Amino acid sequence: MIFTLHIWRQKTTDISGDFVTYQVDNIDDDTSFLEMLDQLNEQLITKGEDCIVFDYDCREGICGACSLVINGHPHGEKSATTTCQLYMREYKNQTELWVEPWRASSFPVIKDLTVDRSSFDRIIQSGGYVSVHTGLAPEANNTLVEKHASDEAFNAATCIGCGACVAVCPNASASLFVSAKISHLALLPQGEIENENRSRRMIKKMGDEGFGSCSNHRHCERVCPKGISLQNITRMNRILG
């Protein structure tokens, strides 16, 4: 397969960028989207040009490093999928692809397709934990956890912190990300005690970092590669009263 790629190139945070058009050929069905970019970068090295920078690490959909808005869709159009899990067979009928970074003022572009998501780390630092010291823990089975609650907590905890929810939101809200962590801990007896304080601190931090509020567009749930449910936002709002 042959693809025409329009890729966002931006030298630094302060200098505005633009799309640059490239062509890649000899792309196999089983080549992943990121492997296609690898191939393009190899061509750029041969030509002596600076490579296109993009985030990636595990390439199996769990580390949350990869991003990319492809033809307007964060992580591409395929549902419940990260960019690193996309294969070019998905794009048989779309030979022209527009590739952009996440767009949100709280995720400033660092270079090309790479953005700074450290605001997510700071939100977790503001309260996304149970305050338990190493060594303080009681015997694990002393506190029973109802299976349904435990499963729900797990579902919320599978968030990979990629930021697609922010990238797609017209308000650039981080509500799905924040509520997933709040829910995960609120549903467990171990985390319940700190619920209210934790939620208030994390919500405040979200605002301080420049993320918007939720106004029920619900795009976040649709693009989330891990299928994190909107119910988490409802639960968060209930906790906040």
Add this chain to the structure above:
Amino acid sequence: MLNSFEPNGPLESRWKKHLFDLALVAPQNRDKHKIIVIGTGLAGASLCATLGEAGYRVSSFCFQDSPRRAHSIAAQGGINATKNYQNDGDSVWRLFYDTIKGGDFRARESNVYRLAELSNNIIDQAVAQGVPFAREYSGYLANRSFGGTQVSRTFYARGQTGQQLLLGAYSAMSRQVESGRVTHHSRAEMLEIITIDGKARGVVVRDLVSGELTTHTADCVVLCTGGYSNAYYLSTNAKGCNTSATWRAFKQGAFFANPSFTQIHPTCVPPTVENQSKLTLMSESLRNDGRIWAPKKIEDCEKNPADIKEQDRDYFLERMYPAFANLVPRDVASRAVKHICDEGRGVGAKIHGKRLGVYLDFTDVINKIGLAEVEEKYGNLFEMYERITNEDPYTTPMKIYPAPHYSMGGLWVDYNLMTTLDGLFAGGEANFSDHGANRLGASALMQGLADGYFILPQTIANYLARNTFDNIDEHEQVQQALDLVKDRINKLMHAPDAQYSPEHFHQKLGKILWDACGMSREQARLAQAIDEIKALEIEFWKKIKVTGVDKDLNQTLERAGRVADFIELGILMCKDALNREESCGAHARVEHLSPSGEAKRNDEEFSFVAAWEYQQDEVKLHEEHLHFEFIKPTVRNYK
């Protein structure tokens, strides 16, 4: 002489006795000490959290854009602990025994016993943090049997146990960042260790965004930087995993132990295209119900598997190992699969002229327990497989092939997890400590967290209490270490005949290592590989091409530096494999296999840890002899 500083006396009381003998730092004095931690996987993040809670000043660094993305996140299966919740006869002693035996008697008894002892505390700690382990309807924690063990001691969170444990450690660490005791730097790569008067006192770090180099000094340095399976180029590791930190440590005087002990995992999705960038692991649990087979006849290999008649299928593991069949240990299964493909009986896409895959077939179990139950058990794994291959494993058998997965080798450490370089500690996969020549399933997460939560915080305190630390900020060694890094970057940026990308060299290295130092190794091939890698090293420094500039976010430069270190490590891996004239665990020397392909250990000559010392472009071998006071070494037999 290597001194492991192992305590003596009854095994059960060694760690307790040692804890009492360790010196302490009083609470009011802890913030006078600064500790550098490199890497934020399970070992690094849990260590940062615990040191921060204790009141030390910690500086942590990771190359990823967030500590939460360290590769521990990708561990699927589970974590072992000896809770014996299932009342099936488990005990600290049994986990200790299984780990020693699984490691084929190439690990220290004292260390492994301590690991088994601490396993329960890890589960308690994780649960208290809110790690959502699987539970029964009664609300109690669930367990499963994993990796062929006879007891159900594995705790798990669906297929994402590593993710949940890492997020637990990351949240505990984040709490300490908020408290101000941990200062964390993401997108920051450690490129040199600062050694002063024989002690590790700091690091040189490259800010991966600006390309700026900075020096950081402290009272001691801890490397929790993971394993080096990416030396093979294709592996199940994340693309960024590298040996650079451990290799810099080696060159500064820390011994590297058992570098050839690498684990090749049998059940991975085979490569399908020649430019493939990584391989994906399919959980070992699939072997509980899937049957592995290959066509008997080479001419059948291209056929649709449904068209291959039952009598033309070779269920080779069942044939070769009737007792354990499809559940033989990882190394035995991997070698058998390789053997079949080498015979030309592999299936799937041809990569460099060879079909690399065998079938893992679920037809029988679907017929036996029904589609719904199979879906309940393996649904998420099947979905993952279909996503990658576009084939439905419910109707078409999966294809699998082995891939490098874990490195048992790593920096040599004593019982305190300190390397041979004073003040330099290593935790998690970066050290060699507990898995011998082969790691058991669900024990990597356990080791990373035991090191970080419970062992290193105590042994580091002891080191701090027993040493004095002068201010070294102005010391000339600090500047020298910085110059060393600058010089190296300069060489990478300006090779005399720059032609080829880092990937080009990495793929070449990977192919040599996979062929010579992969699942089976032999003398002549290893010797040849050493020459080939040495030639590759010369070519690398002549022809490496890095575009862009160094004072910038430049991923090509990052990769080039890591590949340069993998090349040097590759030579040491082959040397170590060549030196070890026996087969043990995952290390299979063709000359030392039984006719049925089982490892023939040579305890008389090789019951030691091979610890390699760097000496001006040469290496010197030190042997730490292993003493088995409590478990008599036996022959592994899976017939």
